[in-house]
Amino acid sequence: MRKIPAELTERYAAEGWWTEETVGDLLTRGLAAAPDTEFRVHSAARPWEGTFRDVEAVARRLAGGLRERGVGPGDAVAFQLPNWMEAAAVFWASALLGAAVVPIVHFYGRKEVGYILDTVRPRVFVTAERFGRLEFRPDLCADVPVVGVVGRDFDALLGDEPLTESLPADPTAPALIAFTSGTTRDPKGVVHSHRTLGHETRQLAASYPPDRGRQLTAAPVGHFIGMVNAFLIPVLDGTPVHLTDVWDPAGALRLMREHQLHIGGGAPYYVTSLLDHPDFTAEHLRYLRYAGLGGSSVPAAVTTRLAGLGIRVFRAYGSTEHPSITSSRHDAPEPKRLFTDGTALPGVEIRLAEDGEILSRGPDLCLGYTDPALTARAFDEDGWYRTGDLGALDEDGYLTITGRKADLIIRGGENISALEVEEVLLAMPGVAEAAVVAAPDARLGEHAAGFLRMLPGHPLPGLDAMRAHFERAGLARQKWPEELHQVAEFPRTASGKVQKFRLRQDIAVGT
Template sequence: MRTIPAELGARYEAEGWWTRETMGDLLARGLEAAPGAAFRVHSDVRPWAGTFRDVEETARRLAGGLRERGVGPGDVVAFQLPNWMEAAAVFWASAFLGAVVVPIVHFYGRKEVGYILDAVKPRVFVTAERFGRMEYDPALSAGVPVVGVVGRDFDALLAAEPMAGVLAADPAGPALIAFTSGTTRDPKGVVHSHQTLGFETRQLAELFPPDRGEQLTAAPVGHFIGMVNAFLIPVLDGAPVNLADVWDPARVLRLMAEEGLTVGGGATYYMTSLIDHPDFAPAHLRHMKYAGLGGSSVPAAVTRRLAGLGITVFRSYGSTEHPSITGSGHAAPEDKRLYTDGAARAGVEIRLDDDGEILSRGPDLCLGYTDPALTERAFDADGWYRTGDIGELDEDGYLTITDRKADIIIRGGENISALEVEDVLLGMPGVAEVAVVSVPDDRLGERAAAVVRPRAAGPEPTLERIRAHLEEVGLARQKWPEELHLRDDFPRTASGKVQKFLLRRDIAVHSE
């Protein structure tokens, strides 16, 4: 883990940003205060309706069953589940046990899941028998001592009696490992403590507009922000939980009209897919009062369009490593909300280096990565994190992201590692060299394009052949390139490095 300067830790504790409360303590307190709050899953596959008390009983029975199997503080509990009640039960049970929880995005394929399980060596793995393209593969979890499969034998893990109380854990120790794609060939394991995760939860809860309405969470709970929005903030607020396991704009619009649910933002795609849908009507706008946008590129054209519909738009900037770096409140000046990524959040410090790269530190900054080499590269001895993003600060301290040094594509809020996709494609017949780059997308912000230099001999790469190869390898479909461009050679630096910015520019010119 990274070194946290003693003076920073002391300041975070003195300000009350870091407390001695564990995630188990936070959840137990919130659930006790609002046992009757509604918890609903809107799903064609596994619908569910109950209360916080009902989910907590399942979670505590699961905690009891896992404790009987020797699971306790510091052990790793991984799960790959859609937005179902059982995902909340596993998350809450892990917190009560003082265990380290590892949520895995439900659409990750064999390649990503196998890597994650090998990296964290969990004591427990809970998954679904089948959901969409995801299907339980016993070989992936063959080395895990305790495995539960929802739809098959999950209930066998539940003890007859719920576990009482919360097991003690170190508030400064690991509570969560969130895996995210980025500049590396495999997902990066980002480690958060009870203190960093607790601060992030409290901070976001305080920033939510008081009249935001009853929120629907459709962002995958395997993602950091989906998990916080689904399983932590509502418990802190005593607010109902509404989950959707599939983002279906038509169904979401029906839920808004028939049940009064609201959608408050996320990646831009969530908002644009609603207002562009043929079922969208002006009456839906009463359930779309706010749009907090982040997690992907936020085009000014989108913020202006939403504002023109009377929606209060505000932007934010962060990452799994540092979830809330900057943001604008819903009451900030409109030009700041629409055209910048906001000012530094409470306790957060930001600065730009000589190249304009954004460096940040704050109470919600992670402990580091599961890979010590990544930790050493990303953090310095003074506690600063190199974000890999380029930005500008205006005279009022508002940040605007202008470019990205990190080799990632952000498609609808999902990070895609260009290196990971390139590595897989290089193993394909007919491919001599490949560069994966981002291209603009009106709905998703960005999408991936593969630029390929074919081999002189061999089958010519086509988009269909590329997709068949990636399917065989087991790479998540969200990472598949959606465009293919063939080139005889690439623009290069004097040292031979491919100049991706020139490839992006060339694609844009030929797309006009």
């Protein structure tokens, strides 16, 4: 793990950012305070409804059963499940045991799951027999001592005697190992302690609007932000949990209307896919009161569109490694909310390197990666994390993300920001989403290639129409895309980010 300077450790403890409370302690306290809070899964495959008390009963019996099998503090418990009740039970049980939970996104395939299990060597693996692309493969977990499959033998893991209290654990020890594919090929194992995860939960909960309504969580609970929003913040706040195991805009719109559920934001795709759906009506706007956007780049074209509909937009910036770096408050001045990614959150520090790369550190910054080489490259001895993102700070300390170092297109020696080009493409009629990547160029090394998802009934614009649009926008000619491709859907990470390396691969093979 990375070296954390003693000065930072002392400061975070003195300021109350880091406490001696474990995640198990947080859950025990929160569940006892609001046991009758609603917990519901909206699913065609495995619907469920009950209360926190009901889920806690399963979690404590599971913890008791795993304890009988020798699982305890310091062990790893992995699960690959959709947004089902059993995912909450496994997560809560792991925390009560003081184990490190390893959530795996339910649509990860054989290669990713095999890599994660081989890296972590968990004592326990819980999964589903089949769901979408998820398929139980006994060969992948042949070396895992305890395996449970929901719908088949999961109940056999439940002990007769529930674990009544959370087991003592070191708050500095790993509580979570979250694997994120990001925009790279191999998943990266990000390690968070009880202290970093606890601070993130409290900080994120405090940043949400108090009148945000009953939230629908569609982000996969196998991903960091979906997990925190589904299984930790509601327990801290005593607010209902409503999960859905697939992202279907039509289904989400129906749930919003039938159950008065709100969509609070996330990656822009989650919100725009609702607005673009033919079933969307003005009635749904009452359940889109706020849109806290993050998880991927947030185009100004999206924020201004939402604001024009009366939705109060605010942006945030973070990653699995450092979940909450900056955010605009929901009551900040509109230009700051719409066009910047906010200011540093309490306890967090940011600065820009000479090349514009954002460096951050704070009490919710992870301990490092499961791969020591990645840890050595990403963190320095003073506790700063090299985010790989490029940004600019205004006179009020508001940060604006300008791109990723990996997203720079170097055309004839000149740097082009993919984000800048994407903003212009999004302003074209009929364009729902845009992504720009570097394409090989025999003369100039690289040039910009645009990928567009069009709204229904709108054809892909021709290059001449695109050039005329960029001419009117006033963008320098060398930044204009030199090829356009249409996609029905973008390849995405669990948080909704477009996997640009796959778009570059498509160009390389000529598809």
